[in-house]
Amino acid sequence: MDLDAHTNNIEFNQATRSDLPYIVDVYNESIPGRMATADLEPISVGERVEWFKQHEPNHRPLLIINYDGDRAGWLSLSSFxxxxxxxxxxxxxxxxxxxxxxxxxxxxxxxxxxxAAARIGVKNILAFIFAHNTPSLHLFEKNGYEQWGHLPDVALMDGKQRSLNILGKRIAD
Structure with a gap:
């Protein structure tokens, strides 16, 4: 798909407390696939309130992704x-x-x-991605992220050992 043809349809807005149920719903959608999170059971909005509070626009943004005016996902930059x-x-x-x-x-x-990271003084971005999550690995690699670490068999999901890759990119000197 030609991203350039669609970038005008994509907006990013700071998440508000009223977005938290949506954020949790999208997160919970990913759990059954065992590709994007080590959570094994759905989480609740209450379990994410403290995490939400840690995301401030000028320090650690939490953004809603909008596509053609509809909420389509979210992204966060969290403290390492x-x-x-x-x-x-x-x-x-x-x-x-x-x-x-x-x-x-x-x-x-x-x-x-x-x-957004460059605007808030961040110099390095890390992505923690399961080694079997090839779509996410490909996404970050095509954007210049390199493997900075590999943790073999650190997660047990549905009886299978899973490895975790740490991808990183320096965005500012």
């Missing part, structure tokens, strides 16, 4: 490892609503996240 020395490094999360898959939204989200 919770220590001050890592403040210039963030973890990226992108979750696309199942109804909006394969429309170039992931690529647009990565590009938007990099610009």
């Amino acid at each position: 490892y919770g220590r001050p020395a890592y403040d210039e490094t963030v973890e990226i999360s992108i979750y696309i609503d199942n109804n909006f898959q394969h429309r170039g939204l992931g690529n647009a989200a990565v590009n938007h996240a990099e610009k």
Whole structure:
């Protein structure tokens, strides 16, 4: 799909507390596929309130992805490892609503996240991706992310050991 033909249809807006149920719904959609999260059971809105509060527009944005005026997913930049020395490094999360898959939204989200990260003084973006999640690995690799780490067989899901790749990109010097 030619992303350029569709970028005018994509917008990113800061998430509000009223978006949290939608954010949780989209996240929970990903759990059964065992590709995007190590959660094994759906989470509740209440379980995500503290996480939501950690995302401030000028420090750690949490954005709703809109496509043709409809909410189509979300992206977040979260603090890495919770220590001050890592403040210039963030973890990226992108979750696309199942109804909006394969429309170039992931690529647009990565590009938007990099610009947002640069504006808030972030120099490194990390993506934690299961080694068997080839679509997400491909998305980040085509956007210049490289493997910075590999954690073999660190997750057990449905009786299968799963490895985790850490992809990274330096976006500013």
